[in-house]
Amino acid sequence: MLTLRMLGPVQVLSARGAVDPGPARQRCVLAALAVDAGRPVPVPALIDRVWDDRPPQRARHTLQVHLSRLRTVLAAADPAARIVRRCGGYTLDLAAGHSDMGTVQALVRQARHPGTGLAEQGATLDRALQLWQGTPLAGLPGQWVEQVRQHWLHLRLDLLIRWAAAHLATGRVDAVLAGSSAALIDFPLAEPLWAVRMRALVAAQRRAEALALYESARRRLATELGVDPGPELAALHHALLT
Template sequence: MPTTAATTDRPTAAVLGRRERAVLAAVGCGLRDDEVATALALPESVVAEDLARILGRLGLRDRAAAIVYAFDCGLSVPGRGPRTGSAGPSSPSGPAVRISLLGPVRATRDGRPLNLGHLRQQAVLAALALSAGRTLSRRELLDDVWGMESPAANVIPVYVYRLRKALRLGDTPDSVIEHARCGYRLVADAVDVDVARMEELVSGAGAAERAGEPAEAVRLCAQALELFRGEPLAGLPGPLAELERLRLTARRIALARHKAEGQLRLGRDADAIAELFALTAAHPLDEPLAATLMRALYLNGRQADALAVFDLARRRLAEELGVPPSRLLRRTRRLILRGDDPVGPGPYDPASTTRRRQP
C-alpha cells in the first residue's frame, strides 16, 4: 500500500502558523498561487513563500504531496473548500485583522478599515502590537503611552474595552485582544502586524545573502520596504512611539541601503541611484547612505558626481554637527580618487562581486 503524505514520521500541521494552515488548505483544494492569493487577500509572492516554507517544515516533496497531505490531515475536504479545523476563532483566510504601524496607525478586518479612536487609544494598540504577543501590564502601558504624565486610573481598561469592540473577529464576541492575569496581549496568530511581517522579510533577505542569492535578497528587501507607508507610528504620542519611530526609521534606511548594495553587486547601478538620491535628500547626515550613493555613482561611471556627494556631506556635517566626515566616507572618497572598486560592506563575497568601473 503506498505511503501517503501524512506519514507518522512526518511533522504534523501543528508546526504551521495560522496563515500557513490556511494556505495549505487552499492549495489542498487545487487552487493555484494566484487563486490562493485572491481567496486569502495576500500578495502572490507571500503565498509562494508560505508554500515553500510549508513544504520544508512538513518534509513534503512538491505541491502534489501538499495536496495529499491537506486532505489526509483534514484541512481540505473534497467539494467543500478549505476547513479551519481547530485553528481557532479566525477565518480560514488567516488573520482577519491586520494592523499597520509602518505609517499612520490603522487596522482592517477582512479588508475593511476599523475605527481605532483617538491617538492615545491608538498608541495603546500600537504598544500591544509591538510586544509580539507578550503580556503588558497596566503599568507598562501607562509608561509606554503617557510616560511621566498621570492619566485617570481606569484609562487603560476603558481604552482596551473600546479596542476589543473595534477588533472583534467577525460577528463573534471574540477579539484579537485578550485579558491575561497580569495584563493584556494580542491573541497569538489572530492578527497580522506589518512590523512582524517586515522582520520576516528581512530575515529571509539575510538568509538569501548568506546562500549567495543576491537577486532574491534584493527582492525580499524591496517587499519589506513596500510595507512602509510614511513615517512609522506617525503622530502617535508617548515615549514608546517616539523610540519606535526612531528605530523603525533607522531600520528602513538600513534596509534600503542593503537593497542598494545588492543592486550594485548585480550591476543594477541605475536602479540603486534614484532611490539613494531620494533617501540622502531626506537623511542628509546619514554617512553610510552617502557612501553607498557615492559607490553607486562611481560604478555608473559618474566619478565627479560621486565626489560631489562627498563634498556636500562634508559641508553639512561641519555646519550642522561640527564634525568631519567619518572614516567610511573618507575611505570611499580615497578609493574613488585612486580608481579602485569601492566594495561595500555586507555578507557578500567581494572576490566574486568585484566589478570594474564602467568607461
C-alpha cells in the same frame, strides 16, 4: 483577515476596508500592545507607554475603557484578532492577522538566512521597504512612542543600506541611484547612504557627480555636525582622486 499598520499612521484594515481605531490615545494603547503582539504586556508597562510619567488619576479605569473599545474595533475587522487578559497584563492576539512591522521582521530574517543569494536578498528587502507608509506611529505622542519610532527609523536605514549593497552587487545601479536619492531626503546625515550613492555613481561611470556628492556630504556634515567625513567616505573620495 486583519492587517495592523504602524509604519505610518496607525491603521486597522479588514477585508472590507479600514476600521477606525479611535482617537490618538486609544491608538497608542493599540500600538503599546502591538509592538509585543503575542506576548503579555503588564498593566503598569501599558500605562507608562501610553501616558509616560503623567498618567490620569484613574489610569487603570481609563485603560480599561480604551481596551474595551479596541476589542470592538478588532472584532469588526477580524473576530480572530483579540485582546486577552494574561499573566497580569494584556496580550494582543492577532491570530490569522498580522502587522506591517511583523512582516518586515519576518522578511529581514528571510533575507539574512544563510544561503540566500544577493538577488533574492535585494528582492526580499524591496518588499520590506515598500511597507513603510511614512513616519512610524505618525501622530502619536509620548516618550515611549518616540523611542519606538527612532528604533524603527534606524531599522529602516539599516535595511536601505543592506538593500543597496545587494542591488549594487547584482548590477541594479539605476534602482540604487533612485532609492538612495529618496533616502537621503529622510536621512541627510547618514554617511553610509552617502557612500552607497557615491558607489552607485561610480558604477554608472558618473565620476564627476560622485566627487561633487562627496563635497556636498562634507559641507553638510561640517555645517550640521561639525565633523569631517568618516573613514568610509574619505576612502571612497581618495580612491576617486587617485
